[in-house]
Amino acid sequence: MNDSQLTVELGSRSYPVYFRTAARTELVERLVALAATGRLLLVTDTTVDALHGAALVGALGAAGLRVVQATVTPGEASKTIAGATAVWDAALNGGVDRRTPVVALGGGVVGDLAGFVASTLLRGLPLVQVPTTLMAQVDSSVGGKTGLNHPTGKNLIGTFYQPRFVFSDTAFLETLPARQVRSGLAEVVKHAVLGAPVLLDALATLGPAPADLVALRSVTRAAVGHKAEIVAADETETGLRAVLNFGHTLGHAFEADAGFEALTHGEAVALGMCAALELSERLSGLPPRETHRVTGVLAALGLPTDWRAAFTPAVFAHVQRDKKARGDRVKLVLLTRLGEPTVVPIHFHDLGSTLTALAAQNTRKTT
Template identity: 45%
Template sequence: MLTTTVGLGDRAYPIYIGAGLIDQADLFIRRMPQKRAALVTNETVAALYLPRLQAALEGAGVSVLPIVVRDGEAFKTWETLNAIYDALLSARCERRTALIALGGGVVGDITGFAAATYLRGVPFIQVPTTLLAQVDSSVGGKTAINHPLGKNMIGAFYQPAAVIADLATLSTLPPRELSAGLAEVIKYGFLGDRDFIDWLDAHLEALLARDPTALAFAVERCCRNKADIVARDERETGDRALLNLGHTFGHAIEAALGFGRWLHGEAVGAGMVLAARTSRQLGHLDDADVARVTAMVARAGLPVTPPHLEIAQWLDLMGHDKKVEGGRLRFVLLKSLGQAYVDAAVPRPVLEEVLAGAAVDG
């Protein structure tokens, strides 16, 4: 088992990475103030892992309330959140009762937001079961639900007490979800880790084949990168925004098509290609750089071309981005491969050119 720590003073917490961790109840109990937990998961993950985790916890004397929500980004809504609150209140869960999120990014985000707001905050443990959640969304304390007008518009910064990433759960991940997770993995390379880009060039096929050593390396590397950034800038007043490489474009794609049509990672994949092209138009990247980003995204099994949207729709949807400041769009772009920056002055004609060409020359 590998352990990385997110250094946030008295709110610091461990990320445990290894195979078979959901059977190790002691990892959970040491971070719980009370031997009682509500275990939130979705119907798909419940069928695979709920009985095992529940049995491990109950075997260690923990009283467990399972709460099963529907599967998919389309259900990261008020309605699902309210169903979680209703279950917690009906069972009289208390301020010291932990909420455990067993699942992917949707389950983690919505359970985290429930934990942040139920009785004004209860302990929270992330048990990510998708690659995307293990390398990205379970770490760092961003919790949220979607609003019809935009992705993750309602939420809170609320750190978990622990992240327990069981690599063995990746064996049951559908191929499409694996690829979606690789979008975030690749992101860490291009935004700030040149050596990792080279490693990915050599190991992408091993990751796609679910080679355990490669997966363990990638999950740990991404978690460490993210933990460092979050420790420096928990509330995204600076560097943390770089983690949104590809996301301004990506969130617009998700909102335009309806949440859940494209997986988040798919939208981020296409979004990274758009960010690379924008960076080329601004003179930072050359054609070979853009080709390298595009090829990596394609090799991961991800779309490199966004769906067709009108320019006006792109701009309207991106105008709801959380990074907008003083009415100005702020994009995460690349100075070079492995060096991201925030650009608040992308000229409109550049954007229009990139977006107009997006759906055809991809």
């Protein structure tokens, strides 16, 4: 395994993901090489711009590039058609041409927005993802899903559009609040559970406020390796890619019910995974000790595990509105063993009664 890069294998659209720590000079060189007409469009948010954007823009300018900037307000509200319009305006007023790369410098919000803009502007501009949150480094920057929110739901507008490369530098994480780092680690746990259980032991040793950027780089590399394999096998989610929703059907419901401020996405996914593990014990034969192994790792990382406390009738109502629900069933990702996911269609009625029965067992043994 090459520790410093991997390739997402998609035929002529294959692309590298670079794993680095403090490598701005290399990033600038790669961007200069891609920017055939001497300019690029840098999409970021105001927080990331203040922390990391100015230094990058300075280095790009010193290397002779003209940088057109589109800087949005941080947060989900920018991942909308109004946000996309603001970026289109900045780009077109700034004189982008068909070979101008769009560089997404930021978390998943910026990545999804910039990806959408790159896929639509002038019928498609080269895209580069430079993820600055752990969530974006382990998940959203790889795989080519772009997305905008609509008043009726999150990520309902979007395209599949792969980047030319992803430049994942753990030095960006030095300025990320510890809670956001933990949130990203929940997605790493998800990848470990689905495809690389050996990674769980390494994760357990990171602790609740990981400061070791090199150790983070290696778990990031492992999680992205798993995601890249799945994306290569099923780019547009006609089948296998659905396993990446592990913990997310319930996780999204916890997130929506608690309010997006109260629980981070990763915290909600941690709770969703805990519920999915217990459902797996009941419905697909997962040995209880495997549930305990995963909940132990989540707890060691400072992530919540008490899904019962968060489970309310309103949560279940959210599950029934899940966009992946079909009629009276929802497809749930369960496990038969760690590393062996299975997608099971389940009636809402059965899911509701099983969850209610599990939630009532609040004396569950923890050993």
